Structure formats: C-alpha cells, structure tokens
Amino acid sequence: MVPDMTTNGGFEPVFCTVVPPHVLDKLARNDDPALAGPARRTLMRDSELRGRRRVTTEFALAAAPTAKAPSDRPLRTIYDAGHGTALPGTEVRGEGTDPGQDATVNRAFAGLGATFELFLKAYARHSIDGDGLPLDATVHYDENYNNAFWNGEQMVFGDGDGEIFLDFTIPIDVIGHELTHGVTQYTANLTYYGQPGALNESMSDVFGSLIKQYTLGQTAAEADWLIGAGLLAPSVSGKALRSMKEPGSAYDDDVLGKDPQPATMDDYVRTGRDNGGVHINSGIPNHAFYLAATALGGHAWEKAGRIWYDVLTGGELSDRAMFTDFAALTVKAARERFGDGGEELQAVSKAWEQVGVRIP
Amino acid sequence: MRIQVRRTGGFAGIERYAEVDTSGRPDAAEWQALAERAVASGRGTPPVGVPDGFSYQITVDGTTVYCSDPRLTDEQRRLITRVLKEGA
Numbered sequence: 001m002v003p004d005m006t007t008n009g010g011f012e013p014v015f016c017t018v019v020p021p022h023v024l025d026k027l028a029r030n031d032d033p034a035l036a037g038p039a040r041r042t043l044m045r046d047s048e049l050r051g052r053r054r055v056t057t058e059f060a061l062a063a064a065p066t067a068k069a070p071s072d073r074p075l076r077t078i079y080d081a082g083h084g085t086a087l088p089g090t091e092v093r094g095e096g097t098d099p100g101q102d103a104t105v106n107r108a109f110a111g112l113g114a115t116f117e118l119f120l121k122a123y124a125r126h127s128i129d130g131d132g133l134p135l136d137a138t139v140h141y142d143e144n145y146n147n148a149f150w151n152g153e154q155m156v157f158g159d160g161d162g163e164i165f166l167d168f169t170i171p172i173d174v175i176g177h178e179l180t181h182g183v184t185q186y187t188a189n190l191t192y193y194g195q196p197g198a199l200n201e202s203m204s205d206v207f208g209s210l211i212k213q214y215t216l217g218q219t220a221a222e223a224d225w226l227i228g229a230g231l232l233a234p235s236v237s238g239k240a241l242r243s244m245k246e247p248g249s250a251y252d253d254d255v256l257g258k259d260p261q262p263a264t265m266d267d268y269v270r271t272g273r274d275n276g277g278v279h280i281n282s283g284i285p286n287h288a289f290y291l292a293a294t295a296l297g298g299h300a301w302e303k304a305g306r307i308w309y310d311v312l313t314g315g316e317l318s319d320r321a322m323f324t325d326f327a328a329l330t331v332k333a334a335r336e337r338f339g340d341g342g343e344e345l346q347a348v349s350k351a352w353e354q355v356g357v358r359i360p
Numbered sequence: 361m362r363i364q365v366r367r368t369g370g371f372a373g374i375e376r377y378a379e380v381d382t383s384g385r386p387d388a389a390e391w392q393a394l395a396e397r398a399v400a401s402g403r404g405t406p407p408v409g410v411p412d413g414f415s416y417q418i419t420v421d422g423t424t425v426y427c428s429d430p431r432l433t434d435e436q437r438r439l440i441t442r443v444l445k446e447g448a
Contacts (some may be wrong), residue, residue: 085437087430143441147370149412151430167370175373181411192408200411228372241372256374275408275415280375 033262070132074116078136083157088138088154104169108137108157111175111211116209118176119183122301123309128182130313135179139169148174150181163233164255170230171240174338176211177227182357188317195322197278202285206308209244220293220300226250244290247283265289265323265356274320284355285323291351292330296344303344307333327352328359361388364393364419365443369428371412378447394442395420397435402427416440 074095080102081089090106099106112135119125125131136154145158148168155178157168168174179205184190190200205227213223227250228241238251238259247261261283262268268284271277293304310333311317317329330348338344352359364379382388393419402425403417409415409428416427418439427436 050434085430085432146372147412147414147429149371149410149429150413151410151413156430168371177371178412185411192411257374260373273368273375274373276368279369279371 019332043314060107070126070130072120072126074113074127075132075134075177076109076112076116077134077136077243078108078112079136080105081138081141083140083143083159084143085157087151088136093267097159100225101146102139104157104159104167107167107169108139108155108175109174111169111172112137112155112179114172114215115176115179115211118211122210122214122305123313125183125309128179129186133182133186148178149257150178150185155179160231160233164231164236165231168231171212171228172215173205173208173212173227174231175208177208180204180207183207184312187313188321189319190317190321191319192278194276194277194278195281196318196320197283198277198324199285199321199326201278201282202289203308203312205242205244205282205286206305210305213299214301219298220304221297225290242279242286243269244283244286247287259316261286263355264340284357285326286355288327288351288355291354292347293348295350304348305340306337307344307348324360325356331359361392361441362419362421363391363439363447364382364417365440365447366417366442367421367444368417369415369416371408376444377391378444380443380447391418391442394435394439398433398439399423401433401436407431 004286029122029208075089076095079089080092081087092102093100093109099109116127116135117141119127127135137157138154139157141158143158144161146165148155149155155175160166160168181200184200185205190203191197192200208227209223209225225245226240226243229239231241232238232251236256237253238256240250242259242261243250247258247263250259250261252258259278260269262281263283264282264287269277269280271280274280289304289308293300296303307330311326311329314333318325331345334342334345334348349359361382362379363382365377365390367376380391382391385391398418399420404425406415407428408416410430413429416436418425418427418436425426
C-alpha cells in the first residue's frame with residue numbers, strides 16, 4: 001500500500017522539495033556513477049537556481065544587462081535513444097539542418113522551435129532559462145514507452161506502445177508542456193507535490209496549449225483547449241488526456257478508466273498518489289485559465305497568457321504556493337499590467353470565483 | 361514469490377498495477393533473482409521524481425520499495441517491464 005501522504009491542504013512538508021536534498025546528498029555519494037552523476041548535477045543546479053532566484057527577487061536584478069544578449073534563434077539538438085534508456089543518446093539533428101527521414105525527430109525539432117517562438121514573440125523570453133539555453137530532446141526512449149518527461153536538463157519522449165498511446169511527439173502541446181516544466185524550474189520552481197505541484201502541471205498545460213494556439217493562429221474561441229489530442233491510439237475511447245474547457249471529459253475508456261480531473265474546488269481530490277494528484281487537481285487552475293481567456297476573447301497568449309506569465313516569472317510566486325496564492329497574484333498582475341477596473345481584472349477575478357478558489 | 365508493481369504519475373497521470381505469482385512457474389528462480397536485486401536497490405520512501413516521470417512501487421512478498429524514472433537500475437527496469445507486461 002502507498003502510505004497515506006494526504007493532508008488537509010494536499011501538501012506534505014516532507015515532500016516539499018523536488019527531490020529532498022538529503023536524498024540527493026546520499027545519492028551524490030553513491031558508488032554507482034549512474035546514480036551519483038545526476039544527483040551531483042541536480043545539487044549544483046539547485047544551489048545555482050536558488051541563488052539566482054534569491055538574487056533576482058531580493059535585488060530586482062532580473063532585467064540587469066548581460067554581457068552578451070542572447071540570440072533570437074533557438075539552438076536545438078535532437079538525440080535518438082535507439083529504444084534504450086541512456087541519455088541523451090546519439091545526436092541525429094542539429095540547428096540549421098534539413099528535415100531527415102524520421103518524422104519523430106522532425107516533429108520534436110519543430111515543436112522545440114514553436115515553443116521557443118511563443119516565449120520569445122509573446123513574452124520576449126529567450127529560451128527556457130531566459131538566457132538562450134540550448135534546447136535538447138531525446139526521442140525513441142526505451143521500448144513501447146508510454147510517457148514523456150523533463151529530467152531537469154532536457155526533454156525525453158517515448159514512442160508509445162501503439163495500443164494505448166501513440167508517439168508522444170505527435171501533439172505539439174505535449175512538447176510545449178515538457179519545455180514549460182523547464183521554464184517553471186528556472187523561475188518559480190514550484191514544488192512538484194500537492195497544490196504547488198498541480199500549479200506546476202497547470203503552467204505546463206496552459207503554455208503547452210498556448211503554443212499550439214499560437215502555432216495555429218487560433219483565438220480562444222477557436223482553440224480546442226485539449227492536452228494530448230492525437231496521442232491516444234484509435235481503439236481508445238477518448239479525445240485527449242486532459243480538457244481545460246471541461247476537465248474530467250477527456251476520456252472514458254475500458255482500459256484507461258475515466259478522466260479524473262476536477263474543474264472546481266468542490267471536487268478537489270485528496271490523494272498521496274501521483275505526487276499528491278499533480279495531474280489531477282491541475283484541472284482546477286487549468287479551467288480558471290480557460291474561463292479567463294475565453295471571457296477576454298482574442299488570442300489567449302496576449303492577455304490571460306501574459307498575466308499568467310507575469311506571475312510565473314515575476315519573482316513573487318513562492319515555490320510552495322497554493323491555489324489561492326497563485327490566484328491572488330494573477331489578480332494583482334492583471335491590475336498592474338492592464339489597469340484597475342479593466343475587463344482583464346474582472347475576467348481573472350471571476351474565473352477564480354467560478355472554480356471555487358477564494359482570493360484572500 | 362508474489363511480485364507486485366504499481367506505476368503512478370507520468371504525463372497522463374494514469375495508474376497501472378500488475379502482479380506475478382512465481383510459485384509453480386518454470387522460470388521462478390529467474391524471477392526471484394531479478395526481484396531480489398531490484399528490491400535491494402530500491403528506497404524505503406517514495407522519491408519525488410522529475411516532472412511527468414513515472415513513479416514505481418515494487419512489493420515482493422510484502423516488502424515494498426520505491427523508485428522513479430529516469431533513475432532506475434537495470435534490474436528495476438527489467439522487473440517493472442516484465443511484471444506490467446506479463447502480470448495480471
């Protein structure tokens with residue numbers, strides 16, 4: 001049995017850091033380099049990030065000029081794991097090269113470009129760290145692997161088993177979702193457990209969906225607001241993995257079960273599984289974003305997306321933020337960017353009210 | 361020997377569970393050796409893995425250990441794959 005990690009707020013202090021530092025310390029001293037190497041890199045990265053965030057927040061150095069301005073062009077590299085699990089694998093496509101025969105490689109390459117493009121054009125952000133970080137992705141990870149993830153340094157995509165899931169590079173919002181985990185890591189670094197974890201997941205769904213909408217030139221009214229459309233095999237009863245428009249309606253299948261996402265706080269799921277339900281309760285902030293974006297109309301990345309981005313990167317969002325903390329900051333950001341008494345402030349406030357997140 | 365594997369998390373957040381009872385199986389010794397090595401390198405508490413990474417709970421005759429992608433040992437990965445594929 002899974003130990004009961006459930007608490008009143010869906011938040012357990014023991015699991016407050018992405019990987020507890022004491023675990024990393026122990027791993028870093030492990031004799032097995034496969035364990036010690038990543039742990040050492042994570043420890044170094046964590047301390048670097050914490051230092052950077054503190055400096056950025058406390059001394060407002062976010063806009064300080066760097067020695068050399070980062071490029072307006074992405075620096076992408078795609079690797080092929082050859083169905084193994086060693087990362088990153090063999091380099092198969094770099095920047096400035098033409099598409100090859102492998103559609104998976106080409107989709108990953110294009111998806112990285114689309115993600116870079118949205119963050120640059122809509123928010124003047126240079127890559128996921130804001131400083132031109134090269135974008136690396138590995139495809140064909142493991143055999144029949146039904147997943148995609150961000151390992152703290154790069155994206156990893158499985159091919160799917162063909163029975164339940166198809167290739168994880170198919171939906172562009174999945175690629176955007178994984179890269180946005182990188183943006184979150186370099187900014188608010190929301191703890192991947194409970195409500196902050198669900199907010200972390202929601203950030204990835206929001207910007208993943210915006211990347212798709214930006215690429216297709218869609219308005220909020222035209223968008224499908226689905227995450228992972230095209231990822232489920234034809235035999236599965238479902239249209240996608242998550243729906244921001246109607247959380248809980250994405251699939252209902254004999255093998256997969258039913259989409260467990262709630263749309264409002266009334267149906268908040270308290271659980272210790274899935275890191276405290278990070279992929280479940282993300283339905284609530286996802287739906288709030290959808291409500292705000294559709295109330296405002298037009299291109300969702302311009303107003304609602306801008307407000308969410310301001311909060312994620314503004315330095316005030318705590319790594320242990322709860323839904324109410326995040327909601328309060330979006331209201332503040334709407335006021336600061338678009339003015340007091342504007343439709344933006346009204347739409348954002350109403351959206352949180354509709355999903356039952358009360359702003360203190 | 362009863363080997364149970366529960367996988368949670370992942371991009372889809374969909375849980376999977378399967379178990380294998382090795383008693384009476386011709387390859388029981390092979391399963392047993394693999395399971396013992398997989399458990400030996402597991403952790404007593406769930407590690408919080410990477411965003412969207414799978415988390416695994418392996419229970420062998422009542423003893424439970426935890427591990428997460430992508431930091432699995434070869435034995436853990438092989439055991440998990442076999443149980444989820446061949447188990448019920």
